[in-house]
Amino acid sequence: MIRNKIFKIWICPAILFLLTSCAPSLFKTGEGQFLLVGSDIPVDLAAQNFIHPYKENLEKEMNAVIGETTEAILKTGNGESALGNLVADFQKEFAEKELGYPIDISIINNGGIRNTLPKGDITLGNIYELSPFDNYLQILELNENDVLSLAEFAASRKILGISGMKITSQGEKILELKINGKDLIPDKKYLLAVNDYLANGGDGMGFLVEIPRKTETDYLLRDILIEIIKSKTEAGQKIEAKIEGRQKFD
Template identity: 45%
Template structure:
């Protein structure tokens, strides 16, 4: 980590650059990059007053955008649960629906990592800011092609880690041994391929999912999971529906 002076306009420039992007007339194409720089800050860090004046108008606009109500929920949706969670089910469901609609592909399974969901969705009003808090990472949606053995490895991984939200994949396990696995209610078919919606972090081996790295990429999109959530949750409101999900027994551990 590099040492920096206690004035940190570079940090504020990065933060409020996001605000400028949000309110630009045209939305730019996002590009994945591994470049980054760690900047040291602490409670003694002072505010650059000149820069604060420059960004003040953007902050007002950003706050207004983040506080926009886009949906309502009957209850708080959290990551509480053992593997399967209400929040994980919601995000996995929306990712599957979005991917089928956006890419015109028959997606069989949708996978999200519960660790990547960084906040709950509150009961009552859901704002744009809530979605940014839920999905702060720049995770892009990918579609992978798996054979039956790959799907089985995915199920075994889910049983071991108990850290995935799943749609389309039902599994039952006892003492961490996978006993039952079905895809959309059917046994694995070793003669066919399965399409899986997942984020690029997991597809590229994140969370020790190395077995996904060399699998065929049917679609490597530049669509953020956060954008997907905003799109689908706004659509629910347009349809007169509230945001809701529950633990349904998609993953059963004994």
């Protein structure tokens, strides 16, 4: 009995020691201070002077004029918009020029277009405001059913700018579908220019995820727009776009 008592007296502290010795130790590694930010805080002149030349250079670059519009190009519309048409057209034109593929359809999500183009000068800053996200160009290979799914999505959601495809629908029922003025051809592979956000299922376009990729590029949408606008400006062209009846919804 005495022996058992001695054992218990010894084993309990030992267990306690083992448990506490394995516990992580906490150390104070830094300090924080709450600062209320407001207009009454004095300007740090040293920091301001350090930043100023960078800010000045950035503003100069963003204010550089790269093109000119004849009228403001807006994103208002029921699915189709003047700006959506323009961006989709430029994406299609760039892909054909740089990749050498005959692109059948080009689409852009209207939600990804974050600003409009003003009447008159187009600055580099305008394009960065219009396309602030790092969206990359991809080319997908669609079959006949894939194209139908795309048209049905466009008719039901009314959120896409489209180039190369004309849709007439009643509700979600497709009444007429033309690809570059022609009916769908069974067994034909249609090339779709699209950004990686949509290709990966963004904005509810999950049906695009399993479609084969012909090319995944590192071309950013805003760089595409800048290059096309600059090339048209050098050719003496002004930037124009309008709603053309590419998407007719009853």
